[in-house]
Amino acid sequence: MDTQTLVETLRLERLEVNLFRGTTPDEESRQRIYGGQVIAQSLLAAYETVEDRVCHSLHCYFIRPGDPNIPIIFEVDRARDGGSFTTRRVIAVQHGQQIFNLAASFQVEEQGFEHQSEMPDAPHWDTVEDDIEAARRRLKDAPPEARAWLERPHPIEMRTVGGEPDEVKPDPREPRQQVWFRAKTPIGPDPHMHQVILAYASDMSLLGTAVQPHGVGWQTPGMQTASLDHAMWFHRPTDFNEWHLYQQESPSASGGRGFNLGHIYRASDGALVASCAQEGLMRMRRPKA
Amino acid sequence: MSETDPRDDQAPEDQAQDETLVETLQLERIEENLFRGTSPDTQPGRIFGGQVIAQSLLAAYETVESRVCHSLHCYFIRPGDPTTPIVFEVDRSRDGGSFTTRRVVAVQRGKQIFNLAASFKDPEEGFSHQAPMPEGPHWSELPDEAEMAREWLKNAPPAAKRWMRVRPIEMRSKDARTYWTTGPKEPSSQHWFRCRTPIGADPHMHQVILAYASDMNLLSTAMRPYGVHWQTPGFQSASLDHAMWFHRPTDFNQWHLYVHDSPSASDGRGLIRGAIYAEDGTLVASVAQEGLMRMRPQT
Numbered sequence: 001m002d003t004q005t006l007v008e009t010l011r012l013e014r015l016e017v018n019l020f021r022g023t024t025p026d027e028e029s030r031q032r033i034y035g036g037q038v039i040a041q042s043l044l045a046a047y048e049t050v051e052d053r054v055c056h057s058l059h060c061y062f063i064r065p066g067d068p069n070i071p072i073i074f075e076v077d078r079a080r081d082g083g084s085f086t087t088r089r090v091i092a093v094q095h096g097q098q099i100f101n102l103a104a105s106f107q108v109e110e111q112g113f114e115h116q117s118e119m120p121d122a123p124h125w126d127t128v129e130d131d132i133e134a135a136r137r138r139l140k141d142a143p144p145e146a147r148a149w150l151e152r153p154h155p156i157e158m159r160t161v162g163g164e165p166d167e168v169k170p171d172p173r174e175p176r177q178q179v180w181f182r183a184k185t186p187i188g189p190d191p192h193m194h195q196v197i198l199a200y201a202s203d204m205s206l207l208g209t210a211v212q213p214h215g216v217g218w219q220t221p222g223m224q225t226a227s228l229d230h231a232m233w234f235h236r237p238t239d240f241n242e243w244h245l246y247q248q249e250s251p252s253a254s255g256g257r258g259f260n261l262g263h264i265y266r267a268s269d270g271a272l273v274a275s276c277a278q279e280g281l282m283r284m285r286r287p288k289a
Numbered sequence: 290m291s292e293t294d295p296r297d298d299q300a301p302e303d304q305a306q307d308e309t310l311v312e313t314l315q316l317e318r319i320e321e322n323l324f325r326g327t328s329p330d331t332q333p334g335r336i337f338g339g340q341v342i343a344q345s346l347l348a349a350y351e352t353v354e355s356r357v358c359h360s361l362h363c364y365f366i367r368p369g370d371p372t373t374p375i376v377f378e379v380d381r382s383r384d385g386g387s388f389t390t391r392r393v394v395a396v397q398r399g400k401q402i403f404n405l406a407a408s409f410k411d412p413e414e415g416f417s418h419q420a421p422m423p424e425g426p427h428w429s430e431l432p433d434e435a436e437m438a439r440e441w442l443k444n445a446p447p448a449a450k451r452w453m454r455v456r457p458i459e460m461r462s463k464d465a466r467t468y469w470t471t472g473p474k475e476p477s478s479q480h481w482f483r484c485r486t487p488i489g490a491d492p493h494m495h496q497v498i499l500a501y502a503s504d505m506n507l508l509s510t511a512m513r514p515y516g517v518h519w520q521t522p523g524f525q526s527a528s529l530d531h532a533m534w535f536h537r538p539t540d541f542n543q544w545h546l547y548v549h550d551s552p553s554a555s556d557g558r559g560l561i562r563g564a565i566y567a568e569d570g571t572l573v574a575s576v577a578q579e580g581l582m583r584m585r586p587q588t
Contacts, residue, residue, distance in 0.1 A: 056558060057530055057579055059362035061406050063383045063390045079401045080366045084581075085529070087366045089392075089404060098382045101392060101406055103364050105529060110557045112583050113515050115476060117552040175418060214416045228388070228408060229360055231532050233560050233579055235553045251420040251564060252536045252572050256413040257359060259534050259575055261562065263552060272553050275560055277577050279360055279534055281387075283415050 001025050003185040006155040006200070007193060010040050012048065018076040020045045024068040033066030035227045036203035038092055040196045042102040045074035046088040047192055053086050053106035055195055059231045060102040067094050084108065116235070117263065119270035125180040125243050128159040135164070156201045157184045164205075165212060167219040173212040175250035179205050180267070183240045194240045198274060199232055202246070202262065207280035210250035210258025214282075222285045228257065231277045238266050238273040256283040309486040310457040310501070311494055314343050316351065322379040324348045328371035336369030338528045339504035341395055343497045345405040348377035349391040350493050356389050356409035358496055362532045363405040373397050387411070412538075419536070419572040420564065428481035428544045428568075431461035458502045459485045474513040476559075477550035480506060484541050495541040499574060500533055503547070503563065508580035511551035511559025523585045529558065532577045539573040549576075557583040 001009070005025065012020040022041040024033050039060055047055070066072065072092050079087040085107050092100035136150050161178040165171070181204075183197050207227055211217065218225045238244070245265045252259045262276035308329075316324040326344040328336050342363055350358070369375065375395050382390040388410050395403035435456065462480035482505070484498045508526055509518060517524045539545070549563035563576035 056556065059364070059406065059530065059532060061362070061382075061390055061408060064385070079364075079404065082367070087364055087401075098390075101382065101390075103362065103404055103406065105364060107556065107558075110583065112557045113512075113554045113559070115514050115551070115554045210418075211416075213418050216416075229362065231362060231577060233553075233577075235555050235558075235560070250418070251575060252534075253416045253418050254536045255359065256410075256415045257536075258416070259536065275552060275562075275577075277532060277534075277562075277575075283413065 001155055002153040003155040003183045003187060003197070006197070007187060010037070010044060010196065010200075012041060012044055012074065014048065018049060018078065020048060020074040020076070022072050022074060024066070024072075033068050034203070035062055035230065036200040038062075038066055038072065038100045039102065039203060039230060040200040041072065042074055042090040042092055042100065043104060043196050043199055045076050045090050046102065046104050049076050049078055049088060050086050050106045053108055054237070055104055055234055056107050057231070057233045058102055058104040058199070059229070060100060061229050062100055062227050064097060064099040066092075066099045070094060072099070116272040119245060119265040119272070120178070120247055122178045122180070122245055123161055125159050125267070128161055128180060129163060131158045131160055131164050138166070153184075155184060155197075156204065157182055158204065160205065165208070165217060167217040169220065170212070170215060170217050172215045175209055175213050177205070177209055177212065177248050179246040179248070180243055181246055182243045187241055191237055194238060195234055198238070198240045198264070201240070202232055202264070202274070202276050203227060203230060203278070205246070206248055206260045206262050206276060206278050207258070207282075209248040209260045210253045210280060211282055212250070214253070216284070224281060224283050224285055226281045228279045228281055233275045234273070235275065236271050236273045238271070243267040244273065253282065256281060258282045310484065310498060311488060314340065314347060314497065314501070316344060316347055316377065318351065319376070322352060322381065324351060324377040324379070326375050326377065328369070328375070334371075336371050337504070338365055338531070339501040341365075341369055341375065341403045342405065342504060342531055343501040344375065345377055345393040345395055345403065346407060346497050346500055348379050348393050349405065349407050352379050352381055352391060353389050353409045356411055357493070357538070358407055358409050358535055360532070360534045361405055361407040361500070362530070363403060364530050365403055365528050367400060367402040369395075369402045370397055375402070422546060422566040422570040422572070423479070423548055425479050425546065426463055428461045431463065431481065434460045434462065457485055458505060459483050460506065462506065472516050476510055476514050476554075478510045478513065479546060479548045481544050481546055483544045488542055492538055495539060496535055499539070499541045499565070502541070503533060503565065503574070503576050504528060504531060504578070507549055507561050507563060507576070507578050508559070508582070510549045510561050511554050511580060512582055525581065525583050525585055527581045529579045529581055534575045535573070536575065537571055537573050539567050539571070544568050545573065554582065557581060
């Protein structure tokens with residue numbers, strides 16, 4: 001699926017003033033829906049009920065695995081239309097059950113105090129191998145069905161500094177990583193859609209940061225990982241067809257959970273465009289007795 | 290959120306000599322998923338944000354059996370009125386095999402003033418790492434803030450003297466001596482804090498009080514580069530959201546170090562992230578908050 005197809009398939013059908021229906025792209029024949037898709041569609045659902053204001057933050061929970069074979073219903077609650085801020089809550093439902101919730105806030109753009117943390121040093125993206133290319137090389141002896149997804153187009157181009165860790169038996173690394181990423185083909189002129197695609201992409205790779213010190217990967221036998229929540233703050237507007245640096249660190253892991261923080265910088269001028277926080281499940285299943 | 294009262298990250302004084310914070314926060318159960326709470330009646334202006342976070346978490350806990358909160362995400366939607374009770378509606382989003390998910394909406398006069406989503410699970414063993422506690426002065430080397438306030442306010446007008454009362458959370462800041470000085474400073478800070486009165490044996494209540502206290506003195510970190518604070522004429526500030534992750538259990542009657550910094554301010558808003566360490570360096574919780582911070586347009 002290329003970026004343009006992603007933009008089209010994220011679009012929602014309006015069933016009622018505050019009720020929307022979305023689907024999952026056919027070729028994403030996964031067992032469960034990718035989390036970033038539900039974040040993106042929920043944000044779009046909220047935007048459908050907001051006029052002329054820009055999302056500055058969102059907070060979500062992944063409640064149940066999403067079923068890619070049936071549509072998702074998005075119910076929007078218009079929590080407040082205030083003088084400066086608009087607040088919305090969205091619940092995503094399948095099979096009569098909540099699979100996801102999102103709360104988000106929207107604001108009229110204004111001028112004021114300005115500061116930001118500096119973009120860290122990172123090797124230029126031209127010198128970093130594309131993650132898909134690296135995976136093709138790493139998985140060249142894998143069965144065809146495991147390689148099929150590598151041959152399809154991908155909406156987001158990603159280049160992990162130092163390469164992605166091995167999926168099964170990686171060497172331990174510090175709980176931080178740097179990923180260059182951007183939408184691969186044009187998103188179009190709608191600035192909201194750049195936010196939506198950035199939100200979609202921000203759920204990729206972040207969870208892996210907390211796993212890195214522990215010498216396991218998401219395909220290590222018995223290893224169980226899943227995004228639990230996701231929060232995102234949009235600091236400055238951006239064009240996500242440009243390269244951005246996703247700087248990630250994990251301050252903590254404990255109790256079967258890992259906590260990750262991310263900051264997204266625009267490469268061209270070092271602007272901090274967004275910050276993310278995500279907790280993920282990371283546990284080894286107990287061997288069956 | 291509120292756009293009227295800039296005192297947003299200042300917790301109120303303790304309401305009555307004979308009531309502890311634990312008692313103040315208690316809820317009345319109206320129906321299975323419906324609760325009612327009140328505010329300390331001496332509290333002026335609007336409800337302190339940390340109180341609504343704490344009460345909403347308590348409401349969620351009332352519908353959860355034996356699991357422990359590991360994260361919460363909230364929005365402040367409208368200013369809370371301390372003279373009216375708050376009604377908390379709990380939605381039982383999921384009772385799963387490993388996780389329990391809840392949403393809470395806080396309502397006053399038919400309008401949502403606040404929402405919270407939270408997740409709960411059973412404790413388990415597993416992978417563990419944490420960022421080390423940063424260097425800084427120990428609490429025993431720092432002045433008690435209540436003492437300092439008493440000293441400063443000795444000759445203050447009566448209206449200002451309410452700040453002299455004993456507050457439920459004891460605080461000792463690395464930057465206490467520079468609170469009232471103007472001039473730009475780094476957007477980072479740290480303070481030691483703990484609950485003054487005994488919280489008791491219930492570990493959930495230690496989380497609840499920690500959540501209460503985590504909304505204090507946080508937002509001001511994003512204002513430090515600008516030489517403004519909540520009393521600067523024309524300056525407007527308010528908490529917009531609040532997220533918290535509880536990494537490890539703790540006893541909040543003991544001293545904790547709250548380290549915070551602001552990675553960004555733009556568009557009338559500042560983002561602050563915080564980390565809360567026990568005195569032995571254990572990372573107990575992480576916090577993120579965005580706040581409104583703007584100068585009102587001059588008329």
